[in-house]
Amino acid sequence: MYPNSIQKLIDLFSKFPTVGPRTASRFVFYLMYLPKEKIEELVQAISNFKNKIKLCQLCFNPLEGEGGLCKICSDPTRDKTLLCIVEKETDLQAIEKIKKYKGLYFILGGTVSNLKPEALKKLRLKELEERVKSPEIQEVILATNSTTEGQATALYLQRLLKPFNKKIVQLGRGLPMGGELEYADEETLSSALESRR
Amino acid sequence: MYPNSIQKLIDLFSKFPTVGPRTASRFVFYLMYLPKEKIEELVQAISNFKNKIKLCQLCFNPLEGEGGLCKICSDPTRDKTLLCIVEKETDLQAIEKIKKYKGLYFILGGTVSNLKPEALKKLRLKELEERVKSPEIQEVILATNSTTEGQATALYLQRLLKPFNKKIVQLGRGLPMGGELEYADEETLSSALESRR
Amino acid sequence: MYPNSIQKLIDLFSKFPTVGPRTASRFVFYLMYLPKEKIEELVQAISNFKNKIKLCQLCFNPLEGEGGLCKICSDPTRDKTLLCIVEKETDLQAIEKIKKYKGLYFILGGTVSNLKPEALKKLRLKELEERVKSPEIQEVILATNSTTEGQATALYLQRLLKPFNKKIVQLGRGLPMGGELEYADEETLSSALESRR
Amino acid sequence: MYPNSIQKLIDLFSKFPTVGPRTASRFVFYLMYLPKEKIEELVQAISNFKNKIKLCQLCFNPLEGEGGLCKICSDPTRDKTLLCIVEKETDLQAIEKIKKYKGLYFILGGTVSNLKPEALKKLRLKELEERVKSPEIQEVILATNSTTEGQATALYLQRLLKPFNKKIVQLGRGLPMGGELEYADEETLSSALESRR
Numbered sequence: 063m064y065p066n067s068i069q070k071l072i073d074l075f076s077k078f079p080t081v082g083p084r085t086a087s088r089f090v091f092y093l094m095y096l097p098k099e100k101i102e103e104l105v106q107a108i109s110n111f112k113n114k115i116k117l118c119q120l121c122f123n124p125l126e127g128e129g130g131l132c133k134i135c136s137d138p139t140r141d142k143t144l145l146c147i148v149e150k151e152t153d154l155q156a157i158e159k160i161k162k163y164k165g166l167y168f169i170l171g172g173t174v175s176n177l178k179p180e181a182l183k184k185l186r187l188k189e190l191e192e193r194v195k196s197p198e199i200q201e202v203i204l205a206t207n208s209t210t211e212g213q214a215t216a217l218y219l220q221r222l223l224k225p226f227n228k229k230i231v232q233l234g235r236g237l238p239m240g241g242e243l244e245y246a247d248e249e250t251l252s253s254a255l256e257s258r259r
Numbered sequence: 260m261y262p263n264s265i266q267k268l269i270d271l272f273s274k275f276p277t278v279g280p281r282t283a284s285r286f287v288f289y290l291m292y293l294p295k296e297k298i299e300e301l302v303q304a305i306s307n308f309k310n311k312i313k314l315c316q317l318c319f320n321p322l323e324g325e326g327g328l329c330k331i332c333s334d335p336t337r338d339k340t341l342l343c344i345v346e347k348e349t350d351l352q353a354i355e356k357i358k359k360y361k362g363l364y365f366i367l368g369g370t371v372s373n374l375k376p377e378a379l380k381k382l383r384l385k386e387l388e389e390r391v392k393s394p395e396i397q398e399v400i401l402a403t404n405s406t407t408e409g410q411a412t413a414l415y416l417q418r419l420l421k422p423f424n425k426k427i428v429q430l431g432r433g434l435p436m437g438g439e440l441e442y443a444d445e446e447t448l449s450s451a452l453e454s455r456r
Numbered sequence: 457m458y459p460n461s462i463q464k465l466i467d468l469f470s471k472f473p474t475v476g477p478r479t480a481s482r483f484v485f486y487l488m489y490l491p492k493e494k495i496e497e498l499v500q501a502i503s504n505f506k507n508k509i510k511l512c513q514l515c516f517n518p519l520e521g522e523g524g525l526c527k528i529c530s531d532p533t534r535d536k537t538l539l540c541i542v543e544k545e546t547d548l549q550a551i552e553k554i555k556k557y558k559g560l561y562f563i564l565g566g567t568v569s570n571l572k573p574e575a576l577k578k579l580r581l582k583e584l585e586e587r588v589k590s591p592e593i594q595e596v597i598l599a600t601n602s603t604t605e606g607q608a609t610a611l612y613l614q615r616l617l618k619p620f621n622k623k624i625v626q627l628g629r630g631l632p633m634g635g636e637l638e639y640a641d642e643e644t645l646s647s648a649l650e651s652r653r
Numbered sequence: 654m655y656p657n658s659i660q661k662l663i664d665l666f667s668k669f670p671t672v673g674p675r676t677a678s679r680f681v682f683y684l685m686y687l688p689k690e691k692i693e694e695l696v697q698a699i700s701n702f703k704n705k706i707k708l709c710q711l712c713f714n715p716l717e718g719e720g721g722l723c724k725i726c727s728d729p730t731r732d733k734t735l736l737c738i739v740e741k742e743t744d745l746q747a748i749e750k751i752k753k754y755k756g757l758y759f760i761l762g763g764t765v766s767n768l769k770p771e772a773l774k775k776l777r778l779k780e781l782e783e784r785v786k787s788p789e790i791q792e793v794i795l796a797t798n799s800t801t802e803g804q805a806t807a808l809y810l811q812r813l814l815k816p817f818n819k820k821i822v823q824l825g826r827g828l829p830m831g832g833e834l835e836y837a838d839e840e841t842l843s844s845a846l847e848s849r850r
Binding site for chain 3: 345346349350353354356357359360400402404405406409428429430431432433434435436437438439440441443444445446447448449450451452453454455456
């Protein structure tokens with residue numbers, strides 16, 4: 063029903079995470095009323111970022127410019143004995159935001175819901191083994207989400223990393239802030255009870 | 260905390276309708292893992308659409324190519340005596356989708372919550388007067404939303420268009436499908452009662 | 457797991473509309489900490505109301521005391537030519553609350569999702585026919601909910617009451633207050649368009 | 654607008670936890686259509702339970718019949734060295750349901766949001782001190798909710814019970830099942846990181 067060049071753009075935006083056709087068309091009409099120079103700015107920013115961004119050689123965090131190491135990995139004050147494995151970039155940011163963690167990270171690039179070889183291929187497993195092998199690392203924190211996929215992936219990593227003889231831990235499970243016993247699921251309550259301290 | 264070229268793109272996406280910083284960063288990481296040719300395709304589609312799309316001279320619906328009139332306005336089978344005023348493009352699409360309306364449209368370009376001159380300036384009021392003046396038009400349907408802004412705008416249009424001596428109507432107000440009397444607000448219930456038929 | 461007399465009460469409260477076992481147990485513990493005289497007051501109020509309440513002979517609205525007619529049916533200022541059929545008591549209250557309707561009511565006692573004889577038996581159909589037959593009544597308003605059941609029931613009533621040759625109308629369908637075209641379902645939008653005025 | 658005996662009952666039900674006037678009136682109409690013997694059964698169950706239920710002398714769990722001790726406190730297989738302090742009866746039930754805890758309980762009777770003497774008076778603090786004093790008890794688990802009130806109360810109890818020289822612990826805080834790092838609040842994420850294991 064829309065002209066082709068609008069429909070094409072709606073289709074492309076619909077592939078963005080969390081975006082459906084309705085939101086995608088709102089994006090297009092937002093752009094339609096934007097002045098030309100703002101569009102130019104957006105187009106430039108997309109091309110630019112794609113050209114400039116590289117991934118950190120150690121943790122796969124995105125970085126800009128020369129050097130090969132991101133700000134965290136090249137920061138001499140960080141604790142190099144601690145390695146926190148996260149699913150994705152935004153999880154790393156979430157942990158950085160609380161300003162309590164002083165170690166390094168490794169971005170796994172996703173989680174898997176089953177352990178079929180094709181599923182596992184999309185994770186950076188070889189790179190992870192290489193990283194954990196490093197003698198500096200003493201403790202590995204599996205900071206996957208507490209979802210089914212996150213837990214399956216953590217279980218897999220635990221077995222994968224066992225041969226390296228490092229201390230392997232997981233984030234504590236329990237009642238979140240604001241949580242009430244009466245509404246907690248049984249597994250959360252069990253974890254909270256087990257990890258009482 | 261992110262590299263500049265990522266932060267810049269997050270900022271630009273955060274201005275998209277319904278998008279906050281968290282969703283914007285998910286967009287950026289989605290693009291980061293997209294192959295270069297897909298990025299190229301997106302960048303092309305944005306530039307392309309901005310160059311190709313013009314607005315219909317009669318109804319301000321977006322159109323592609325030559326001619327000056329959109330598909331609806333140039334369709335000889337549409338009823339040219341009926342003009343439906345909508346706030347925006349997606350409202351026009353919503354009405355087209357039900358396939359019950361055979362008249363023409365006019366896209367107002369927004370609504371106003373107050374009737375201050377600066378607020379009214381962003382609406383296509385001059386163009387609307389010009390359009391309604393046309394002797395073909397016999398009935399004008401004010402199809403603004405049933406929100407406070409939509410109703411204020413409809414009220415304003417009613418007064419603005421009065422001198423043209425056309426039949427001016429509004430969309431029916433009442434219980435929506437699935438609506439229950441017990442949970443309806445008083446105004447909706449009053450409208451439903453008044454417009455019983 | 458609870459003592460019998462608590463479990464028994466939880467089971468009885470769980471049958472109340474909208475109440476599940478969790479809410480039911482909150483009710484019981486609320487009562488457990490209530491002083492004896494407050495419990496006595498509640499028990500009295502339940503017994504009392506069950507003994508005192510009768511149904512209006514004309515509209516089946518609950519009433520207290522002598523007379524046989526509720527306040528609305530016995531109010532000489534109400535318009536006796538108008539009869540509004542509602543599903544249940546709370547719908548009547550919802551309409552009374554807007555203070556726009558001056559006619560009389562009839563409480564049907566429910567709705568049906570199918571037109572099987574057993575389903576229809578639970579409605580006051582005989583009583584309704586008797587009531588509509590009255591020569592005073594000129595207009596019948598089918599004020600069932602806009603749900604599937606409500607609409608099926610309205611359709612059935614329309615056929616049932618046809619032989620009485622009264623004007624039969626329904627509440628207006630359309631956009632509710634606050635409703636937006638973009639998010640309206642197709643049926644609501646069609647109704648809004650048809651009933652424009 | 655309702656007859657007195659209905660309004661009275663609506664008012665009483667409106668004081669039930671989670672119940673507003675609208676739900677209260679649904680309760681009343683539910684009762685109105687219930688046969689007399691069902692009403693009688695409800696009234697009996699309320700009176701009955703109020704007469705029969707006593708509170709356990711040790712943990713204040715409700716119990717029925719003779720003896721003075723509830724099923725849990727009188728169960729010889731439970732671990733009498735562990736005391737779990739909960740806010741209310743339903744929290745005790747929630748923990749029992751997971752079948753992992755084998756110790757005893759103490760129902761505090763609420764939480765406080767401030768530590769003013771009048772607020773603290775509604776809690777069973779004297780009884781708690783008496784109970785914790787018992788030489789059998791070795792570990793006290795403060796199983797209050799993870800809400801602001803629950804945490805303030807836990808803090809208060811920690812200080813109150815310190816003189817008794819028992820091990821005092823709290824339920825583990827952290828990510829609940831299904832929880833995602835990206836959406837966790839900072840305090841939850843900090844707890845999860847600190848309590849990694």
